[in-house]
Amino acid sequence: MKLPVPIKHLLTLRKPQSNPSPPLDRLHAVLTPTLREAAKHGAQDGWLVLATSTFLSANVPSAVSHLYRYVARRDPLSSSSTGLLSRADRTAHASLMREAALKSTIFVGVPRVILSLEALTGALESDVKESLRTKSEREASPSNIEEFTERGRRLWTHIYAPHDEKLAAKLGSYHPDFISFIIQSYGMVLNPWAPGDPAHEQRNVNRTLSSVVGVACLRTEGGVGPQLTSHIFGLLKSHGDSYNGEPATEGDRWLSSAEGAEWVTKTIDELCDVVRGVDHEEKAKL
Secondary structure, three states: OOOOHHHHHHOOOOOOOOOOOOOHHHHHHHHHHHHHHHHHOOOHHHHHHHHHHHHHHOOOHHHHHHHHHHHOEOOOOOOOOOOEOOHHHHHHHHHHHHHHHHHHHHHHOHHHHHHHHHHHHHHOOHHHHHHOOOOOOOOOOOOOHHHHHHHHHHHHHHHHOOOHHHHHHHHHHHOOOHHHHHHHHHHHHHOOOOOOOHHHHOOOOOHHHHHHHHHHHHHHHOOOHHHHHHHHHHHHHHOOOOEOOEOOOHHHHHHOOHHHHHHHHHHHHHHHHHHHOOOHHHHHHO
16 A cells, blocks of 8 residues: 555655754763763763663664764773773663663653664674563563552652652543553563563663653653653652662662752753754853
8 A cells, every 4th residue: 555645745744754863073072071970970870871761852863873882882981992892791781771762661652762772773783682682571461460560559659659649549530541551651661670580680770770761751852840850859769779679889879869860960951952953052041
């Protein structure tokens, strides 16, 4: 079946393509100092999750692929670095980026995630593709749906308490299936894996980093102030504590501090500005 010509023409209008990436020198000019600052606090994973979800939400898939190539270098903070990291390290970075992208679905929807995952996959070396997990660990079945739902309720409470029940009732009043869908999505997608889960063997976007994903997506999306505020609180409330039995890292504790949350927000803005072509004069007017 072919599209009628008038419809085909209409689909070329209204900017149907994703946004292009800025030149690599401009992109690296913001990636390097922000990574260097993150490294001072042991928050390199937080930085990678933040950058992935920001570029994805800004709908710049090519920036996601450039981001992978940037971190796959042996020393991304060195302009003269040309060699690649080990397969294990590159696989770890790719796995973390894939998980951040998947969790972004909760906040900005499926279409942008498809485009960015496609771009990321296209940037991966063959040995990394062969090393990444290929079996789904999130497939719902009668035997696990209650477990996933309970995980979702627990995460919902951890993020939104003491307003969790009131908020759930409010959202449920908009549509009887809405809150059920959200809780199940939190349990199956947003909830971090626990040590011992098969999917935990590669890289895990833990409780603190899941909040970083939410903040990055919502800050980049814009116009969703109440939801962004809720997830800033969720980041601060994570306190970098153990969740699901996974010990917190130095980076988690910093990211969930007031200083860290401020850095997260400002860094998202810096990355957004460079991929959206906002120059210094324009930023001065904001």
